[in-house]
Amino acid sequence: MQKSNAGLVSRSFAVLAKDIRLEFRSRYAINAILMFGITSLAVVSFSVGQSSLPPVLMAAVFWIVMFFSAVSGLAQVFIREEEAGTSLVLKLNGPAEPVYLGKLFFNFLLLSTMSMIITPLFFMFTDAPTDGVVAFLAILLLGVIGLCAATTLVAAVIAKAAIKGALFAVLSFPILVPLLLPVVNATEIVFDGGAFIDISAHLQFLLAYAVIMIVGSLLLFRFVWEE
Amino acid sequence: MYRITVENGAKRFGPRKVFADINFDLKTGESLAIVGRNGAGKSTLLLCLLRQYLLTKGTLKYFENEKELENDSLKGRIGFVSPYLNFYTQLSAEENIRFIATVKGVNVTGKEIDSLLSKVGLEGRGADLVAEYSSGMYQRLKYAVAIMDNPPFLFLDEPTSNLDSDGKGIVTQIVEEHRAKSIIVIATNEQEEYSLAEKQCRVGQ
Numbered sequence: 001m002q003k004s005n006a007g008l009v010s011r012s013f014a015v016l017a018k019d020i021r022l023e024f025r026s027r028y029a030i031n032a033i034l035m036f037g038i039t040s041l042a043v044v045s046f047s048v049g050q051s052s053l054p055p056v057l058m059a060a061v062f063w064i065v066m067f068f069s070a071v072s073g074l075a076q077v078f079i080r081e082e083e084a085g086t087s088l089v090l091k092l093n094g095p096a097e098p099v100y101l102g103k104l105f106f107n108f109l110l111l112s113t114m115s116m117i118i119t120p121l122f123f124m125f126t127d128a129p130t131d132g133v134v135a136f137l138a139i140l141l142l143g144v145i146g147l148c149a150a151t152t153l154v155a156a157v158i159a160k161a162a163i164k165g166a167l168f169a170v171l172s173f174p175i176l177v178p179l180l181l182p183v184v185n186a187t188e189i190v191f192d193g194g195a196f197i198d199i200s201a202h203l204q205f206l207l208a209y210a211v212i213m214i215v216g217s218l219l220l221f222r223f224v225w226e227e
Numbered sequence: 228m229y230r231i232t233v234e235n236g237a238k239r240f241g242p243r244k245v246f247a248d249i250n251f252d253l254k255t256g257e258s259l260a261i262v263g264r265n266g267a268g269k270s271t272l273l274l275c276l277l278r279q280y281l282l283t284k285g286t287l288k289y290f291e292n293e294k295e296l297e298n299d300s301l302k303g304r305i306g307f308v309s310p311y312l313n314f315y316t317q318l319s320a321e322e323n324i325r326f327i328a329t330v331k332g333v334n335v336t337g338k339e340i341d342s343l344l345s346k347v348g349l350e351g352r353g354a355d356l357v358a359e360y361s362s363g364m365y366q367r368l369k370y371a372v373a374i375m376d377n378p379p380f381l382f383l384d385e386p387t388s389n390l391d392s393d394g395k396g397i398v399t400q401i402v403e404e405h406r407a408k409s410i411i412v413i414a415t416n417e418q419e420e421y422s423l424a425e426k427q428c429r430v431g432q
Contacts, residue, residue, distance in 0.1 A: 010329065011329060011330055011332070014326055014329035014330055015330070017326075018315065018318070018322075018326045021317075021318065021322070022315060022317050022318070025317045026317060084313055084315070084316070085311060085312075085313035086313050086314065086315055088279070088311070088312055088313070089312065089313070089314065089327060090330065091279065092277060092302065092303075092305055092307055093302060093303050093327055093330045093331045094302055094303060094330035094331060094332070095299060095302060098330070226298075
């Protein structure tokens with residue numbers, strides 16, 4: 001067996017492929033996320049009935065569902081490693097950064113899949129306007145990237161704790177406030193008939209947030225992982 | 228030529244002393260048995276050597292040709308077998324080996340995986356999920372992973388646990404094969420296991 005020149009990309013991809021394979025065989029995280037998302041949307045739909053929600057409430061409801069779905073499922077990538085006792089294999093055999101990137105991409109795929117199911121249901125259950133769908137999808141994409149970037153590092157922190165679920169929500173919330181405020185605001189503008197140009201400042205902020213969180217997490221992850 | 232040195236190594240968890248005054252200096256070709264009663268801190272010392280715990284006092288250094296190895300350079304150069312090392316049970320043995328090899332930065336072919344599995348007596352079982360393995364087969368798989376790239380450091384914690392007499396023979400054979408090219412550290416309180424090593428370090432006296 002020869003040493004390969006496996007770099008960051010191939011190692012990250014190996015971690016991602018392994019997590020996808022494990023998820024396909026257990027469907028643990030996707031079931032947790034989808035159950036929460038669909039249940040909460042159905043509850044909102046039953047509560048609202050035939051009446052129409054104002055744009056600000058529609059935006060808030062959508063991102064509440066996204067936030068709690070993320071909280072209910074995204075921590076599993078690290079919790080699963082800790083509970084199965086497999087994190088030692090990763091720690092002994094390779095650098096920390098590919099682990100973070102592999103888990104980040106996995107969480108992104110997971111939340112994107114969930115969004116693809118939840119978003120059409122949201123438009124069906126509420127009477128949210130579909131005119132600004134491109135602008136809405138841009139907010140959704142950057143919001144999902146931001147959610148994953150912030151929560152993946154927090155997931156690594158809480159994976160070793162005894163009360164993981166509560167701690168994950170508590171630690172994630174302050175980090176996600178700067179993300180949630182502009183995504184709710186931008187979504188409200190779109191639901192209120194605003195054009196793409198009206199949310200360009202929000203999109204720039206969301207992009208900056210995602211980049212800062214990913215770079216910051218990448219730099220900090222080693223200390224969390226190897227502690 | 229590789230080397231590990233531990234000088235005045237000590238470990239505490241809060242007020243509880245686990246071990247103290249651990250000293251050894253091992254070069255490639257040398258082997259050490261860490262011995263002591265249950266709870267004496269043998270596994271904790273191994274985890275300190277793996278840099279999963281920090282020593283409370285003392286120094287631990289790794290060298291390659293007298294140049295000190297940093298933590299990152301050490302990764303992927305250690306073969307480790309232990310009861311608390313777990314693989315992905317929802318993956319097959321082959322998938323586990325392939326994944327760990329990629330993370331380690333090692334190219335591994337299907338033929339090489341077959342050869343590794345055959346060496347530890349798991350021929351024909353590579354496609355089975357690890358969840359379906361018996362504890363003895365699981366232990367054998369740990370050896371296949373540990374020796375996949377002939378690591379310069381081989382750490383074995385309770386090396387023959389869960390193994391039948393054939394499995395114990397395989398462990399002896401692996402230790403003999405790696406004796407000249409690796410530094411071998413064995414944590415055990417079984418005489419037949421610590422007799423595999425030339426030197427002894429007693430913890431928890």
